[in-house]
Every structure is written in structure tokens, then in C-alpha cells.
Amino acid sequence: MQDLSFAPCTAQPAHSLAELAAPGRLVELSGRGASAKISAAVSLVRSVQSAGDTAVWIQPRGGGLFPPDLAASGVDLEALLVLHIPGERGAHDLLRAAELLLLAGAHGLVIVDLTGLRAPRGGAWQARLAALARRHGSALVLLTDSPDRHSSLGPMISLRVAPRRTRSPAGHLAITSHVLKNKSGGPADLRPQLYRSPAGARAGR
Amino acid sequence: MILMSASASPRLTCVYLHELPLQVARRGAPHLPALATSDRPGESGQILHFDDEARRRGARLGMRVAVARGLCPDLTIIYVDQTALDLALEELSALLERFTPRVEASDGDPGAFWLDPTGMSRLFGAPDAWAAAIRRALVDSSWRASIVVGFRRFHSHAIARGRRDLLVLRDLADEDEHAAATDLAALNLPKARLDELDVLEVRRLGDLLRLPAAGLRRRFGPEIADLHARAAGLDWAPLRPRSRRAPLITTISVDPPDDDRDRLLFAIKAALDPLIARLEAADTAARAIDVTLHLDHNDPVAARIEPAAPTRDRLVLLDLIRLRLAASAIQAPVTDVDLQIDEICPEVQQVDLPTKRSRRDPAAADAAIARLRAAYGDEAVTRAALRSAHLPEASFTWEPIQRAPTANAPPRPLAANLSDDAPPLCRRLFARPRPLQSAPSPADPPPLCDLDGLARGPILRLDGPYRVSGGWWVRQVERDYYYADTAGGELLWIFYDRPRARWFLHGIVD
Numbered sequence: 001m002q003d004l005s006f007a008p009c010t011a012q013p014a015h016s017l018a019e020l021a022a023p024g025r026l027v028e029l030s031g032r033g034a035s036a037k038i039s040a041a042v043s044l045v046r047s048v049q050s051a052g053d054t055a056v057w058i059q060p061r062g063g064g065l066f067p068p069d070l071a072a073s074g075v076d077l078e079a080l081l082v083l084h085i086p087g088e089r090g091a092h093d094l095l096r097a098a099e100l101l102l103l104a105g106a107h108g109l110v111i112v113d114l115t116g117l118r119a120p121r122g123g124a125w126q127a128r129l130a131a132l133a134r135r136h137g138s139a140l141v142l143l144t145d146s147p148d149r150h151s152s153l154g155p156m157i158s159l160r161v162a163p164r165r166t167r168s169p170a171g172h173l174a175i176t177s178h179v180l181k182n183k184s185g186g187p188a189d190l191r192p193q194l195y196r197s198p199a200g201a202r203a204g205r
Numbered sequence: 206m207i208l209m210s211a212s213a214s215p216r217l218t219c220v221y222l223h224e225l226p227l228q229v230a231r232r233g234a235p236h237l238p239a240l241a242t243s244d245r246p247g248e249s250g251q252i253l254h255f256d257d258e259a260r261r262r263g264a265r266l267g268m269r270v271a272v273a274r275g276l277c278p279d280l281t282i283i284y285v286d287q288t289a290l291d292l293a294l295e296e297l298s299a300l301l302e303r304f305t306p307r308v309e310a311s312d313g314d315p316g317a318f319w320l321d322p323t324g325m326s327r328l329f330g331a332p333d334a335w336a337a338a339i340r341r342a343l344v345d346s347s348w349r350a351s352i353v354v355g356f357r358r359f360h361s362h363a364i365a366r367g368r369r370d371l372l373v374l375r376d377l378a379d380e381d382e383h384a385a386a387t388d389l390a391a392l393n394l395p396k397a398r399l400d401e402l403d404v405l406e407v408r409r410l411g412d413l414l415r416l417p418a419a420g421l422r423r424r425f426g427p428e429i430a431d432l433h434a435r436a437a438g439l440d441w442a443p444l445r446p447r448s449r450r451a452p453l454i455t456t457i458s459v460d461p462p463d464d465d466r467d468r469l470l471f472a473i474k475a476a477l478d479p480l481i482a483r484l485e486a487a488d489t490a491a492r493a494i495d496v497t498l499h500l501d502h503n504d505p506v507a508a509r510i511e512p513a514a515p516t517r518d519r520l521v522l523l524d525l526i527r528l529r530l531a532a533s534a535i536q537a538p539v540t541d542v543d544l545q546i547d548e549i550c551p552e553v554q555q556v557d558l559p560t561k562r563s564r565r566d567p568a569a570a571d572a573a574i575a576r577l578r579a580a581y582g583d584e585a586v587t588r589a590a591l592r593s594a595h596l597p598e599a600s601f602t603w604e605p606i607q608r609a610p611t612a613n614a615p616p617r618p619l620a621a622n623l624s625d626d627a628p629p630l631c632r633r634l635f636a637r638p639r640p641l642q643s644a645p646s647p648a649d650p651p652p653l654c655d656l657d658g659l660a661r662g663p664i665l666r667l668d669g670p671y672r673v674s675g676g677w678w679v680r681q682v683e684r685d686y687y688y689a690d691t692a693g694g695e696l697l698w699i700f701y702d703r704p705r706a707r708w709f710l711h712g713i714v715d
Binding site (some may be wrong): 011033034035036037038039042043049052053054060062064065066067068069070071072073074077078079080081082083084085086087093096097100101103104105106107108115116173175178193194196197199 | 228406424434469565566567569570572573574576577580581582584585586587588589590591597600601606609610612628629630631632633634635636688693694695712713714715
């Protein structure tokens, strides 16, 4: 786990992940190892719900979303639509489901968990999804396990962030998000978000 | 206005449409001067019904069509087939069900309906106002009917056959009086029997009732004996509310058998149109469509497709069928396709005030849900519900949903400090715990190498145990959960299964 030297009360970068992942953007949250993609994505869900909008989580059938952790994070489970997409075509089916949802324009945030899946080649699907997201003011977030040194999924990815689990010398947990790509400019790092240990672990993990 | 006292006998109403085939023909040709219907197509048919103008020009009951045409060249004679009659009865059933949910269509006398007005007074007022509303609705739809608000099945039916207006009977005695005055000729008896009775000056139902029941069957045959029994009230039967409408089913024969989804969709489209026409005639909408594909030498594939809201929009229905066809595994060529529409009266949606409207369209969200259910199955579209259980995998369930969840009140704010109000890190749970390399005891954690294709490396630190047990009534479960820091930077959620003496990876903090 990477050590982080930060103090909660010192000056911090002004932007949070929720502010950067604005409606109409195609966002990629990537990383492996000490990554905190799901925790970061859950914070986006919570942010969207706080604004009175709805969110959708798309994962393959048998995906790893663990609702008790979402509830503990303050997510309204009743208002969160979760799709479990079967299919042998992997990421293609998940992205098609996202397209069906974005066509309706009825949700403010669509998260597609592509972890462990190979995204389709070519940028056509990204262009379609990005256009739909822009048209309906929805944010589309793709979770991938690409290492930081690899390029993003494609040219239409507007924002790529690598959220990492970090710990201060005092043992406090946080997620620091490194902006790997931001087509609209902006900061390279985001304000760390403080977290606590998951249930069943001692504080300070 | 007639009020119904609490102690009165329960009401029963008969709505009778005289000469229904003629009315069906007249609705299709409202401007023709003289109109008659025949019992079969072609010149050999016989005249069944005719209007006043046709009678004036010489048409008579039972007359050959060819003869009638000879007498009256500009007489229009129409054969109303059973399909047209069924459609008309469906439309009438749907119309009458707007005034009471308990409607029985007569099997033996097409055009006769019995209605139960119980409980309708709060909506329509007294029985006479209720009946007048029915009559207005029928007239507005170009139907002519007599309506008798009575008390008994046979009596109200007989009175309705002998009249052409609306009658609300006060009590049973009033009903007896009106029934007794009904002309026997209005009761569809064979002409020979009517002539025999006429000789005895038995021309009304009351006259018939005065005859002794014994010997009627022998002297006048079963029709008269049965009529006497029914008029005497010996054949009481409860109202059997049921729709006259036939189920909306059709079967498409695919010849030669085919498994091309586009061609199947075109075949379904052609078969869907008549079903939707029947929905429109009955003013109902499709709540669901059951599609069954019969495969050549293989088990059939069945699917139930539900739109977001009841609809008669063929494009919406076809789109959902297309999505389901695309997602279905068709193992063999399709020989037949069954379509069955589950219909329902569409609800009237309440109009929201502009201030209440969300910037997201809930109807569009529901439509998207319907498309996803059609494309990926009902179990694919869910929301989570927590359950009280000790085992992590039992602590939640996925509930299939049919409507898009709506945004509720904003979640409670989480304080951005290091207290317990900070959100926890989230875990990615494996649907089935993955067994790890065996280790001799829980104090001896497993080396983790190259699991899932990732070089996780050895465990640097282990935090635990967190004991979980449960499900002992099925089989003994005792798990010691640990969080394990790996050299690769991951934080794994592993447990030692005591009964099985094995380590498992259950999740990853992500």
C-alpha cells in the first residue's frame, strides 16, 4: 500500500472526483493492485443521488458489487438500478446495455464495470456512448483494470482517473485520485477522500 | 329516480341488442337505404334480419337471397360472419365493463348481456341513472339496445327481448307483471309452436304460465316446457361474470422451419397486427406478450415480454420481441410461433404539475427497463435489498424490478472526518469463494502467487480474525475472516474455513 503524507486540515486541491466527472463526460476509472475503483465509483453514485438524480450500475452476471458496503457508504440502494448482464461477448454486452440506457436519457450516472473484461476495439462505440451522454447530460463511467502506464480505452475517453488506496503516516485511510487524462484540462490530482476500514477490519488499515 | 332499499332483492340487469348481425352490418354501411343480413354468403343464403325499409320493399324472414334481390334490386344483403360478430361482442363486453366489472355475455343468445349493478351507485347514482348512462354510451357507439333493470335472469331477458327502450322495475311483482305481458313471439320460439299455442289463445308469457306444467313437454315439445320452467323461476343460476372476449392468441406456422431471427420477426409482425386491431376494438392494451417458439425436434423456447406500460403500439411491442429474439438461443429451426397477448384496460395517468416534474423522464426510464428485460431477461434488471444474515453472501439479494427506481430523498450526509461517518472502502465480492492453496492451519496463511493471473505476491500483513458462523441448520459454517495486504498492493478479504480446513479468497477491497 502506498504511503501518503497528508494532513486533513492543510490546503488541498479544489476539485473532487465528482466535480470532474461531470454530466456528459466519458470517464474511465482504472487501476490494479491498490486500486480503489469501486469505492471511488460508489462515491460518484452517492454524489449523483444527493443531487436528486438516479444512477445505474452495470456488471457482468455474477459481478462483485457488494451492497452492504454501498449501504454503509450512504448509497440509497432502492434508487440504484443494478444490471447483471449475461452473454458470451463480455464487454460488448455490457456496453450495449449502457447504450440502451443512455438512449432513454433517464439516468444521471451510468457505471459499467469492465474489470477483467477486454473492451471492444475501435472508437465507434465510444463515440456513440459519448454522444448519448452529452445529449442527455449523463455521466458514463467505465471501470477497467488497465495499469497506469497503458493508454486509455480510446480517444473519446474524456477523463481518466486512477483512484488509489493510500494511508497517512498516522494510519488514516484515503483515496487519492491521479488524473491520467483530462481532455478539458484541469488538475492532475484531486482532493483525497477520507475513508474508514471496511467492516470487519481494524481501524487504520 | 328509483332507489334500491337494503332489503330489496339483488338487482340484475339485462342489456339486449336486437338483431345484432343487422346492427353490425348497419354500422359498417350507415348510409345504405335498405339493408338485410343473410345466414351464409352467396345467393343460396336466407334472409335473417332486415330493417324497416327492406321490409317495406318486400323482404321477409327466411326468403332466399336471390328472391329478395329479384324483388328489390337495390336491397343490400350482407353476410355477417362469426369473426365480425365476435369482434362486435368483444367491443360490447368492453363497453359494458366500464359500468360494472360483473358482466356475463349470453352463450345461447348473442347480443344478450347480464350485468350486476351492485356497488355502482356511488359512481353512477340510482339504477335508473346507471342504466341511462349505459344507454347513452351504447347510442354514442351506434348501438341500439333495450335495457331492463330487473331482478331475475330469465325475466329481465324476456322483457328486454320484447321491448326497445329502458325499463327499471320497482320490485319482483313489477317484474312478474311485465314478464307476463311479454309477447311469446319475442322469445325466439319455433313458428310451429307459436301457431299451436295461438290456437289456444296463448300469446303472452303470462298466458303460458297459467297452463299446467304437467303435459307441456308431451303436448308442445321441450322448448315450451323449458320456457315454462324458466318463467316459473325453476332454473335460477348465478351470474357468471366472464368476458365474452376470446383470448388473444394466434399461431404462426413457419414452413419451411426457419431459425433466421429477421424472418421470424417479420412473420410475427404480420400476425401481431390483427391482435392489435382486436385490442383497439376492445379499447384495451397489451400488458404482456407470451411468445413461444416451437423448435424442430427440440424443446420449445418460451418468453414473456412486458412493455413498460400497457400499450397498443406495435412498434414498441415489436422492438421488445426483437430484443428478446436476439438474446434467445434458438437451437433448432422454428416450426411454429405462438403469440398470446395478456390484455388489460389501460390506466389513466394522472398529469403531474409542472413543478413536480423531474428533469428525467420516468416513462423513458420505464421503457428502457422494459427493453433491458426483453434483451437480457427479467433477472438481469434488479436492485439490491439487504437481508439479516451472518454470511456475507447471504446478507443481500438482488430483486428483479419492472419499473425504474426513482430518486428518493438525498442520502444522509457523511462527515469528511476520520470518525465512523466517513464512508468505508468497498469490497468486490466473488460470487463463489475461490479456494486458495492449502495451508495447515489458520496461523499459517497461504502464499498467494499468480492468482487470477495477477502477481499478488506473498502476504505482508494479516488482520483478523473476524469470526463468522451461520447456516448451521444446513451445514456447519465457521469462517475466520482476515484482511491480507499483499506485496502487489492489494487488500484481499480471505477466510479460513474451519470445517473444511481450507483458505478461500472471498473478495478484494477495491
